[in-house]
Amino acid sequence: MSAQENMITMHKVNKWYGDFHVLKDINLTIKKGEKVVICGPSGSGKSTTIRCLNHLEKFQKGTITINGTELTDDIKVVRHIRAEVGMVFQHFNLFPHLSVLENLLLAPTWVHKKPRKEAIKTAMYYLERVKIADQADKYPNQLSGGQQQRVAIARCLCINPHIMLFDEPTSALDPEMVSEVLDVMVELADEGITMICVTHEMGFAKKVADRVIFMDAGQIIEENEPHEFFDNPQSDRLKIFLDQILSH
Amino acid sequence: MAVYTLKEAQPAPSSNRGLFFWLRENLFSDITNSFFTLLGCYIIYLIVPPLIDWMIIDATWTGTKEEIVKSGARWIFIIEKFDQFMYGFYPEALHWRPNLVLLLCAAFIVAMKYVQHMKIKIAMILLLPVISFILISGGWFGLETVETEQWGGLMLTMIVAAVGIIASFPLGIVLALGRQSHMPIVKSLSVGFIEFVRGVPLITILFMASVVLPLFFQDGIDFDKLLRALIGITLFQSAYIAEVVRGGLQAIPKGQYEAADSLGLGYWQGMILVILPQALKISIPNIVGSFIALFKDTTLVLIIGLFDVLAMVTLTTSDTNWLGFEVEGYVFVTMIYWCICFSMSQYSKSVERKFNTEH
Numbered sequence: 038m039s040a041q042e043n044m045i046t047m048h049k050v051n052k053w054y055g056d057f058h059v060l061k062d063i064n065l066t067i068k069k070g071e072k073v074v075i076c077g078p079s080g081s082g083k084s085t086t087i088r089c090l091n092h093l094e095k096f097q098k099g100t101i102t103i104n105g106t107e108l109t110d111d112i113k114v115v116r117h118i119r120a121e122v123g124m125v126f127q128h129f130n131l132f133p134h135l136s137v138l139e140n141l142l143l144a145p146t147w148v149h150k151k152p153r154k155e156a157i158k159t160a161m162y163y164l165e166r167v168k169i170a171d172q173a174d175k176y177p178n179q180l181s182g183g184q185q186q187r188v189a190i191a192r193c194l195c196i197n198p199h200i201m202l203f204d205e206p207t208s209a210l211d212p213e214m215v216s217e218v219l220d221v222m223v224e225l226a227d228e229g230i231t232m233i234c235v236t237h238e239m240g241f242a243k244k245v246a247d248r249v250i251f252m253d254a255g256q257i258i259e260e261n262e263p264h265e266f267f268d269n270p271q272s273d274r275l276k277i278f279l280d281q282i283l284s285h
Numbered sequence: 286m287a288v289y290t291l292k293e294a295q296p297a298p299s300s301n302r303g304l305f306f307w308l309r310e311n312l313f314s315d316i317t318n319s320f321f322t323l324l325g326c327y328i329i330y331l332i333v334p335p336l337i338d339w340m341i342i343d344a345t346w347t348g349t350k351e352e353i354v355k356s357g358a359r360w361i362f363i364i365e366k367f368d369q370f371m372y373g374f375y376p377e378a379l380h381w382r383p384n385l386v387l388l389l390c391a392a393f394i395v396a397m398k399y400v401q402h403m404k405i406k407i408a409m410i411l412l413l414p415v416i417s418f419i420l421i422s423g424g425w426f427g428l429e430t431v432e433t434e435q436w437g438g439l440m441l442t443m444i445v446a447a448v449g450i451i452a453s454f455p456l457g458i459v460l461a462l463g464r465q466s467h468m469p470i471v472k473s474l475s476v477g478f479i480e481f482v483r484g485v486p487l488i489t490i491l492f493m494a495s496v497v498l499p500l501f502f503q504d505g506i507d508f509d510k511l512l513r514a515l516i517g518i519t520l521f522q523s524a525y526i527a528e529v530v531r532g533g534l535q536a537i538p539k540g541q542y543e544a545a546d547s548l549g550l551g552y553w554q555g556m557i558l559v560i561l562p563q564a565l566k567i568s569i570p571n572i573v574g575s576f577i578a579l580f581k582d583t584t585l586v587l588i589i590g591l592f593d594v595l596a597m598v599t600l601t602t603s604d605t606n607w608l609g610f611e612v613e614g615y616v617f618v619t620m621i622y623w624c625i626c627f628s629m630s631q632y633s634k635s636v637e638r639k640f641n642t643e644h
Contacts, residue, residue, distance in 0.1 A: 093543055143558060
């Protein structure tokens with residue numbers, strides 16, 4: 038396999054918060070178009086791992102290479118990487134003072150310097166795709182959680198990223214809204230974008246993921262294709278974890 | 286098993302509506318409430334009718350001082366000295382210049398409401414102070430120069446307040462951002478400045494600006510007294526604005542910064558487009574509160590020899606023809622201050638409503 042096809046390479050990535058060792062020697066290679074689901078107990082470092090990928094968190098040791106560019110603290114490199122990597126947050130983080138459409142226009146017009154008319158066209162196309170174009174002029178707080186998260190996904194897509202990171206995208210949603218967000222994510226996955234998703238939606242993992250990764254205590258404990266991962270877990274810790282989340 | 290159909294909403298019973306119901310519910314719901322209602326009415330009865338008698342019914346509006354027979358307010362004093370209250374010693378023939386500035390400001394506020402184009406708005410914001418300054422001080426385009434010693438009255442109050450408000454606002458925002466900065470030098474300079482200024486009374490700063498500052502300049506460099514006071518007030522006010530804005534910044538969830546970062550916005554883009562609009566919106570009531578306090582604090586310029594509208598009371602009532610008219614003078618000035626401060630607070634409420642995107 039050629040190196041060019043590796044979208045993300047994490048090599049011996051280590052991170053500390055003060056004296057607390059949050060990430061221990063994370064090695065992870067993700068190919069172009071691959072869908073990876075990361076799960077694990079809270080505090081296991083799964084969110085921190087994906088937040089390192091777009092430099093929301095700094096790491097102290099190791100290397101991360103994204104689409105051929107090594108991630109450093111250099112502001113130009115960071116801005117280049119952030120144009121390649123979109124991120125969807127647990128709490129949506131839409132900008133409440135801007136309408137839905139303005140939320141989508143912000144990065145294309147200010148960061149990527151696209152003409153406004155073109156940006157509006159792109160924005161409406163993606164709002165159409167997440168089935169929310171009729172709400173374009175509303176403000177985020179006027180929408181339901183599921184609608185807000187779909188807007189957040191559309192906002193990411195507007196910067197045309199190669200990689201999408203999802204940080205527990207359905208954890209803050211009311212149960213009846215989870216599926217509308219997952220449906221959009223499944224559609225995205227079918228289109229071949231590289232996706233890393235931190236989630237506890239095991240149904241989604243089984244359906245979409247090429248690979249599922251289990252993290253605990255800042256390390257990758259086990260990774261496998263979903264079928265094997267769920268039906269034939271190897272480590273005790275994963276067995277216990279799966280028992281706990283699948284028991285109800 | 287049971288299945289229920291959805292019910293239509295019904296109007297509230299009529300006994301819950303109407304004036305009589307409102308009175309009983311709000312003013313006379315029980316003995317304590319009734320007592321305080323009656324007490325309140327009695328206090329209003331004690332104060333309001335005599336005040337109206339004094340201010341309007343028994344007041345003297347026309348004629349000369351010698352013809353006063355009524356026992357109420359002698360407003361002829363205010364009418365006689367009106368120009369001095371408004372303009373201080375600004376030459377009478379040139380009063381049209383500050384008047385024009387006032388008109389321009391009113392036009393500006395209206396225009397800001399209706400002009401949509403951002404570039405025109407910014408041009409207006411930048412042009413208004415320049416035009417106002419040229420009109421009031423003169424010296425350009427054949428306009429006769431009026432020294433700042435001649436500026437006074439309400440005009441001076443408005444100038445000091447306006448300059449203090451307009452100049453301290455951006456400076457305060459920069460200081461607030463500086464205080465949150467990750468750069469240690471920027472941070473400690475901002476914190477040092479803010480805490481120093483907040484620990485010192487405005488009078489001290491005004492005295493320093495007018496007495497101490499000139500000692501640092503070489504002889505012969507005369508630095509306008511009003512300008513020194515304006516710089517002092519601006520620095521003073523910016524420290525307070527910085528703290529108010531910092532409160533707003535702290536109320537913005539971390540996720541907003543992260544979302545701005547993850548979309549690739551740079552520091553200033555993120556601040557100007559995402560963080561500050563939200564932080565300032567939250568801070569509007571406190572910012573306006575601080576501006577109202579500043580407006581009233583401008584009276585302190587009196588102690589460094591600038592004659593604002595309050596100082597005009599002292600000055601006009603020391604005219605030997607008009608001795609003993611302090612009450613009318615102070616009541617008049619009180620009404621001016623109240624009208625302006627009340628307008629500011631109402632304006633802040635309308636701005637808040639305008640920016641409300643919660644529903």
